Amino acid sequence: MVEIRRPIQVNDALEKVLSQVIPLEAEEVELSKSYGTILAEAIIAPHDVPLFNRSPYDGYAIRSVDSIHASGSNRILFHVVGHIGAGDFYHNELRENEAVRIMTGAALPYGADAVVMFEQTIEKDNTFTIRKPFRYLENVSLQGEDAKKGEELISKGQLIHPGVMALLATFGYAFVKVSKKPKVGILCTGSELLQVNDSLQPGKIRNSNGPMIEGQLARMGIEYKSYGILPDHLEDCQNLVRKALDENDCVITTGGVSVGDFDFIPKIYKQLNAQVLFNKVAMRPGSVTSCAVLDGKLLFGLSGNPSACYIGFEIFTRPALQKMMGNVRPFLPQTKAVLLENYSKPNPFTRFIRSIYSFDGNQATILPAGFNKSNAVSSIAKGNAFMVLPSGTRSFKKGDVVDVLLLGYEDGVSTWNL
Ligand SMILES: Nc1nc2c(c(=O)[nH]1)N[C@H]1C(S)=C(S)[C@@H](COP(=O)(O)OP(=O)(O)OC[C@H]3O[C@@H](n4cnc5c(N)ncnc54)[C@H](O)[C@@H]3O)O[C@H]1N2
């Protein structure tokens, strides 16, 4: 007799997975290799930025007090006593009606407290005149205006993107403490599976889930080990799952999670003594997505059906891997968009529809990406987002505003409201 599985809600399943996540240790990486990693320490400014008052323009540094009486009919004359570019420093203190020719980024000389842009002067020999008064600190880029010493700028658990790398470099971090990345093993089960370069034979298909998951991991900057394709043979599959578990922090299998005669993943969990977190989720596709834990490591049993497999990864595996890396924003970005066509099917389970999200110049829109079945591969290729229709709803109409999860963004969000 077939086992009757009880579906649990997506949020409950997700909570179960995330509660099992054991964060990975931290390590020091070279700044130039840190892109896409997660900060394991907060960045606290060790000094002000800028570190000194500097000129934001090419022009002349003056004492504002000397400019008070300047007007169109009373141009004031300055004597140029020095010339500095960014990186230079003028060591004397400015005296009355003296100016230093200064370039963008150069430190203001002592006594100077304003900058006159070249365009605001009439220059003659070693002098210039101005026709307006300058305020104290006018045209000055102030010490500490960008960041104050001691200020926490980026907290632990944030993604290191190019902007963060710039900040780290500013503060002299040649190395940065980040979370280690998980090692992930991928195993595709199915006696029907051929390699990508095999020619087709009756009843066989090429393994598309393997390359797809490799891409999903690569999109997260995570390295993986592919254990290839494996015919549906209980003992062989079990041995390879065990080996993959020993060699990785997390293992993803595809196929064989349902109730078919050759669906061996549930048996493998049982024989390995893994704790099954769930084997049925109230979602479509991906309802058979399964997850188990063994030795503190997560085993994701993703469906063999390509669309279900893709969604199972993005909804469960991705946040879990992000959390392993200590990412405080582990979830795909969530937004809303206007539906561009009627969607009349009822949604007894939460429905994730591979869709095309775009902006039509006026509003964010979402359009289902075509053939919308669990076994579809074309719609995952065309889509860049999931439209999410909550369970217990039906008859969505063109013009309705719906929830959307965006794929392929480097950063995510801290919670989902699904
Ligand atoms: N009696 C029932 N039958 C099924 C149920 C059910 O509840 N009761 N659930 C259905 C649902 S929903 C799904 S989804 C599938 C899940 O199947 P499995 O995860 O067990 O996967 P397989 O049986 O191995 O394969 C399903 C399908 O996917 C193709 N496949 C498998 N691996 C790959 C791959 N690497 N690349 C491309 N395509 C792959 C495979 O050829 C099958 O067509 O079960 C339903 N059945």
Ligand code: MOO
């Ligand atoms: O689990 Mo299946 O993926 O619902 O279609």
Ligand SMILES: [Mg+2]
């Ligand atoms: Mg099956």
